[in-house]
Amino acid sequence: MAAVAPRPDPTPSAPSPGAQVSRTPDHDVGDGAALRIGVLTETAEGEHRVALDPSAVAKLVAAGRTVQLESGAGAAASFPDEAYIAAGASVGTRAAILANCQVLAVVRRPDDALVAALTTGQTLVGLLDPLNHPDMIRDLTARGVTTVAFEFVPRTISRAQSMDALSSQSSAAGYRAAIVAAHAYGRYLPMMITASGTATPAKVIVIGAGVAGLQAIATARRLGAVVTGYDVRDASRQEVESLGAKFLTSSVAKGAGSGGYARVMTDAEKATQQKELDAALVDFDVIITTAKVPGHAPPELVSAATLASLRPGSVCIDLGSSALGGNVAGSVDGTTTVTAGGVTLVGGGELAADLPTSASQMYARNVVAVLDSLAPNGQIVIDQTDAVHQGIVVAHDGEVSNAAMRAVLNLDPLSDTASAPDHTQEKPA
Numbered sequence: 364m365a366a367v368a369p370r371p372d373p374t375p376s377a378p379s380p381g382a383q384v385s386r387t388p389d390h391d392v393g394d395g396a397a398l399r400i401g402v403l404t405e406t407a408e409g410e411h412r413v414a415l416d417p418s419a420v421a422k423l424v425a426a427g428r429t430v431q432l433e434s435g436a437g438a439a440a441s442f443p444d445e446a447y448i449a450a451g452a453s454v455g456t457r458a459a460i461l462a463n464c465q466v467l468a469v470v471r472r473p474d475d476a477l478v479a480a481l482t483t484g485q486t487l488v489g490l491l492d493p494l495n496h497p498d499m500i501r502d503l504t505a506r507g508v509t510t511v512a513f514e515f516v517p518r519t520i521s522r523a524q525s526m527d528a529l530s531s532q533s534s535a536a537g538y539r540a541a542i543v544a545a546h547a548y549g550r551y552l553p554m555m556i557t558a559s560g561t562a563t564p565a566k567v568i569v570i571g572a573g574v575a576g577l578q579a580i581a582t583a584r585r586l587g588a589v590v591t592g593y594d595v596r597d598a599s600r601q602e603v604e605s606l607g608a609k610f611l612t613s614s615v616a617k618g619a620g621s622g623g624y625a626r627v628m629t630d631a632e633k634a635t636q637q638k639e640l641d642a643a644l645v646d647f648d649v650i651i652t653t654a655k656v657p658g659h660a661p662p663e664l665v666s667a668a669t670l671a672s673l674r675p676g677s678v679c680i681d682l683g684s685s686a687l688g689g690n691v692a693g694s695v696d697g698t699t700t701v702t703a704g705g706v707t708l709v710g711g712g713e714l715a716a717d718l719p720t721s722a723s724q725m726y727a728r729n730v731v732a733v734l735d736s737l738a739p740n741g742q743i744v745i746d747q748t749d750a751v752h753q754g755i756v757v758a759h760d761g762e763v764s765n766a767a768m769r770a771v772l773n774l775d776p777l778s779d780t781a782s783a784p785d786h787t788q789e790k791p792a
Contacts, residue, residue, distance in 0.1 A: 397429045398738050401464030403457060404436040407471040409697050411439035411719035412726060414468035414489065417450040419727035423734070424451035427741060431464055433457045440719035465743065468730050470723075471713075472496060483507030486743050488733055490514065490528060493757050494658030495687070497771050504758040509743065511733060514657060515765055517754040525732035526755065530574045531725035533792040535715035537578030537653070540680045541567075543714065544649045545586055547678045547699070547707045553587020564589045566646065568611070570664055570690070571653035572599035575682055575792035579651045580608045588649070595636060613639050640664065645672045651680045652690035653792040658771060660687040667692040675705030682792050684710035 400423060402415050413436050415423070420430045430452040434444055444454045461467070461480045469489035473481075478499060481487060486509040493500050493512045503510050513528035524530075545552050548565060555562040567583045569576045572594040583590045584607050592603035593611045603610040613636040644650060644665060650673075652664050661683035670679070670692055683690035684697075689710060693700065696710040715722040736751060737743050745759045746752050757765045763774060770776075 397427055398466060398734075398741055398743070399464045400428055400430050400466045400468060400734070401460035402430065402432045402436050402452075402468050403460060403477070404433045405470050406474050406477070407713075409713065410471055410716050412470045412716055412723045413437040413440045413442060413719075414470050414723075414726065414730055416440070416442055416720075416724045416727045417446040417452075418724065419731050420447055420450040420452045422731055426735075428734070428738075429453070431455055431460050433460055437723070440723040442720075442723070466734065466738075470726060472499065478502055478506075481506055481508045485509070486511060486737070488513075488730060490532070491757070493765075493768055494771055495685075497768075500757060500763065500768060501772065504761060504763055507761050509745065509759045510757040511737065511755050512757050512765075513729065513733075513755070515754045515757065515767065517751060520751055523751045523754075526729050526736070526751070528726055528729040529792075531729055532715040532722060533573065533575035533653075534578045535718045535722040535725065536682055536711065536713075536792060537575035537580075537651075538582050539714045539718045540575070540579045540651050540682055540711060541582035541586060543709055543711065543717070544583070544651060544678050544680050547680075547709065548649055549676050550648070551587075552583070565648040567591070567649040567651065568593055568644065568647045569608075569651045569653070570594075570640075571792065572596070572603050573653055573792055576651070576653045577602060577606065579653070579682075581606050583649070583651075584608060591647070593640070593643075611643060637664075637666075641666065641669045644669050645674075647677070648674070649678045649680070650691075651682065653682045654690050655683050655685075655792050661685060661690050663688070663690060663692060665691040670702055670706055670708075671704050673704065673706050676707075677705075678707045678709070680709045680711055680714075682711050682714060684712040 402413065405412065415430065423430055432447050432452050432454050434454045437447060448454060466486045466488060472491045481503065483506060487503065488511040491510065491512040493514060500510060516523050516526045518527060550565060551562045552565045554564040565588045567588040568591045569579045570593045572592050576592065580590050580592050580603060590608040591611050592608045595613050595615060597612050600610045615632040615636045650665060654664060655661050665679060679691045681689045681691040681694040684694045686696060691708055694708060694710045696712040699707065699709045701707050733755065745756050757763065757768050763769050763772060764777065766776060
């Protein structure tokens with residue numbers, strides 16, 4: 364997203380009716396003062412991404428912001444401190460950044476130590492997984508922290524597309540899933556005709572034709588596999604077939620919900636769908652699953668019985684894997700295991716972290732877009748009449764403002780808040 368040029372007049376324009384300016388004595392932006400943005404080293408195990416890359420830092424600095432980076436924060440993504448300094452950032456300690464910055468940009472949800480360090484007037488922006496961590500949202504709200512979660516970006520609003528970190532990271536995960544599958548599969552993916560004979564191509568099925576699924580399909584096709592895309596939404600057929608893959612769906616092919624999500628099916632529909640899927644899966648060499656349900660355990664799509672029926676050497680990549688379970692029976696997020704029957708099972712709920720440079724670059728653009736929306740004139744301004752702000756801002760000024768989050772916390776709806784999309788539907792990543 365293009366950087367916003369600094370205004371000649373340092374005095375910000377008056378906020379729209381309903382907008383709330385986030386200012387406190389400890390973290391006062393002040394009229395015309397540069398917004399101070401901090402980037403910390405991610406602490407989640409296996410996380411190699413960083414919230415801002417040097418290119419994004421240069422855009423923010425050109426727009427009149429200041430950026431402070433914890434030393435080494437970008438190292439795992441191949442961005443050395445020197446690259447950030449050249450882009451206009453300063454490098455310092457974690458404690459100094461927490462004490463000085465008004466905005467903290469993170470990739471994954473904060474650990475307990477970071478939550479405890481945040482204070483009134485600061486803004487936290489990231490993939491915070493709020494529906495699965497309501498107690499964290501309560502704590503941050505009580506501390507007066509403005510909480511901005513990418514999970515609530517309204518995908519149906521075109522101007523919010525540049526903020527859609529779920530899509531950017533799902534794209535990286537889908538690409539990586541196909542690469543990991545090719546590495547784990549002990550045979551050729553494409554047809555190979557050699558002097559020693561012909562190797563038949565691998566048969567790959569990708570379950571879920573969302574962003575991750577479509578990227579996995581496209582990548583597996585580029586690698587030469589024979590690919591099938593599966594989705595309960597028959598409307599996905601055109602997208603799958605446009606990538607040169609076959610399309611498979613259930614006889615229960617009315618799974619479309621609102622906002623691009625797949626609706627939760629009835630028990631009878633699930634049983635029918637699963638029986639049909641089980642019968643189909645045993646014919647594939649590689650299975651990639653992508654279904655997630657924000658705030659709930661992911662649906663199990665590959666049962667233990669189906670795993671036992673797969674050919675030895677088969678591979679399952681589970682992008683729906685999480686602490687709550689996975690799409691594949693026995694999936695453990697972040698872990699690769701081999702079943703007694705010789706099937707390799709990869710729990711890859713955060714597989715985008717294994718493509719840290721590209722994933723960080725895409726994520727950083729999403730962060731810049733959000734900051735351009737929330738702080739167009741040098742200060743954080745939450746406009747409760749703006750549909751995008753209503754979605755992404757989870758809490759502000761000591762109150763949970765997001766409608767879906769309020770429902771999870773059993774809080775009464777805010778009378779002046781528009782209805783939010785249902786984020787609890789089954790969703791291919």
